Amino acid sequence: MKVIFSGTGSSTGTPQLFCQCDVCISKDIKNKRSRFSFILIKKNTNILVDAPFELREQLLKSEVDHIDAIWLTHPHSDHVAGIDDTRIISFKNREPLPFFAGKATIENTKIRYPYMFEKNEYLNRPFLDPVEVGVEPFLFRDISFVPIRHMHGSTEVHSFRSEDFAFLADISAVSDSEIEKIKGVKVLSVCTTTKIPHYKHMELEKVVKLIEKVSPEKAFLTHMNHTFDYEETRQLLPSFIEPAYDGLEVVV
Numbered sequence: 001m002k003v004i005f006s007g008t009g010s011s012t013g014t015p016q017l018f019c020q021c022d023v024c025i026s027k028d029i030k031n032k033r034s035r036f037s038f039i040l041i042k043k044n045t046n047i048l049v050d051a052p053f054e055l056r057e058q059l060l061k062s063e064v065d066h067i068d069a070i071w072l073t074h075p076h077s078d079h080v081a082g083i084d085d086t087r088i089i090s091f092k093n094r095e096p097l098p099f100f101a102g103k104a105t106i107e108n109t110k111i112r113y114p115y116m117f118e119k120n121e122y123l124n125r126p127f128l129d130p131v132e133v134g135v136e137p138f139l140f141r142d143i144s145f146v147p148i149r150h151m152h153g154s155t156e157v158h159s160f161r162s163e164d165f166a167f168l169a170d171i172s173a174v175s176d177s178e179i180e181k182i183k184g185v186k187v188l189s190v191c192t193t194t195k196i197p198h199y200k201h202m203e204l205e206k207v208v209k210l211i212e213k214v215s216p217e218k219a220f221l222t223h224m225n226h227t228f229d230y231e232e233t234r235q236l237l238p239s240f241i242e243p244a245y246d247g248l249e250v251v252v
């Protein structure tokens, strides 16, 4: 399996518009973060996770030549605003793109992007084919998914484990029973938005404790805001935890 971290920024991206902080004006390419997304690849199957504003640019840079399904963690704009770019994927695949998400996320996306779920003249069917994710593990082609549910303020988020890889998208709290499901993974990725407490996001210190509890061989922080300098963060973390950066590829 391979993971391409195509976007590793928080909702505003880094640099933040009109910000003159050290990270935003930094010349380090690893401090340039587009909004959160990644691609999970197993053999010839490519799964896209989330659809941020920069989706098109991210897919062009990633050099994948097709997408087989999309997983949407939750319907906040920084994760869904690029969903229109999946029209061309459905068009190329000549069928609606399987769209895995929780019930509330599907409903919310249908309200915001109704035309993506309605029959269109290009496919004679909708662009997206919603598949509701519950608690049960399931298989898509040869990729297994164990849904992991957690909170992000008052929003429920669906992340997943697939074999030796797991990720937790925007997160403020997760139950011990969900943590049990991701124990034993080799690679864990966690959205780590802030360094200071925030009601919608676990701060860095809590994320590190959470990672230690799961105890993967390797962990990558993503969805970082502009207070995270890549090099400074890397040096500050235990050696098995690293900040990800846009374009990072990890073999699991």
Ligand SMILES: [Zn+2]
Residues within 6 Å of the ligand: 010, 011, 036, 076, 078, 079, 170, 223
């Ligand atoms: Zn987010």
Ligand SMILES: [Zn+2]
Residues within 6 Å of the ligand: 015, 016, 019, 020, 021, 022, 023, 024, 226, 227
């Ligand atoms: Zn800044």
Ligand SMILES: [Zn+2]
Residues within 6 Å of the ligand: 074, 076, 152, 170
């Ligand atoms: Zn969010």
